[in-house]
Structure formats: structure tokens, C-alpha cells
Amino acid sequence: MKKNPRLGSTLDDLLREDGALEEVEARAQKRVLARQLDQLMRQQHVTKAALAQRMGTSRSALDRLLDPTNASVTLYTMTAAARALGARLDLNVSRPRRSSGRVTSTSRSARGATAVRERRA
Numbered sequence: 001m002k003k004n005p006r007l008g009s010t011l012d013d014l015l016r017e018d019g020a021l022e023e024v025e026a027r028a029q030k031r032v033l034a035r036q037l038d039q040l041m042r043q044q045h046v047t048k049a050a051l052a053q054r055m056g057t058s059r060s061a062l063d064r065l066l067d068p069t070n071a072s073v074t075l076y077t078m079t080a081a082a083r084a085l086g087a088r089l090d091l092n093v094s095r096p097r098r099s100s101g102r103v104t105s106t107s108r109s110a111r112g113a114t115a116v117r118e119r120r121a
Helices: 011-018 021-044 048-055 059-066 075-084
Strands: 087-091 114-118
Touching (some): 048 075, 059 075
16 A cells, blocks of 8 residues: 655645745635735725835735735835835745644644734823
């Protein structure tokens, strides 16, 4: 009987093996960031046009930032968007968590790795 080499591996292990882990993590982190910025905009009743004006950029550049599938956005743009909404961008680098030995549907490093925090007055 042939043993399955992927049995018991994590999703991270599978993606790493396929060479797609970094791209998947970047896209997941970008989705989190886009969702957080969108949530801040809704809470503050700020339109995309108004935010683009606050940032000194175009509406199309802001659309790219808020597009959860577009992971090629600079830190400068992310920081500018957060500041324009009275928040700050927090990034951190951490060691990966130990593998639990099972496949999961969400990359562990994508959860909470990027955060936009509102400034408290």
C-alpha cells in the first residue's frame, strides 16, 4: 500500500511545497487590510472620493488599495490610507506557529498579521 506523502501535513506545508505560500499569505493579509479600511470608512461615513482626496491620490489608486485581490500595494500607500482615516498601520514580524499536523482552511499567519488601529483621542 502506497502512503500518501501529504497525509497529516498542514495547508502551509502544502502551499510551501507548491511554492505558493508567500503569495497566499500576502493576499490573505491584503484582504484583511482592505476589509479593515473599508470598515473604518463606513464607520466614519467617508466616501472613496473623499478618502482619495485626503490621501492626495486618485480614486483609481484607492480602488487598487481597497481591492482585496491586489496584493501589490506599497507600505506608503497603506500607511497614508490609515492616517487619512485617523488610524495607524501596525505591522509585525513573528515566528510561525508550530504545525498542528492537520490541514486548515485559513493560513495561520494571515489571521491578524496586519492591523489598522484607530487612534484613541
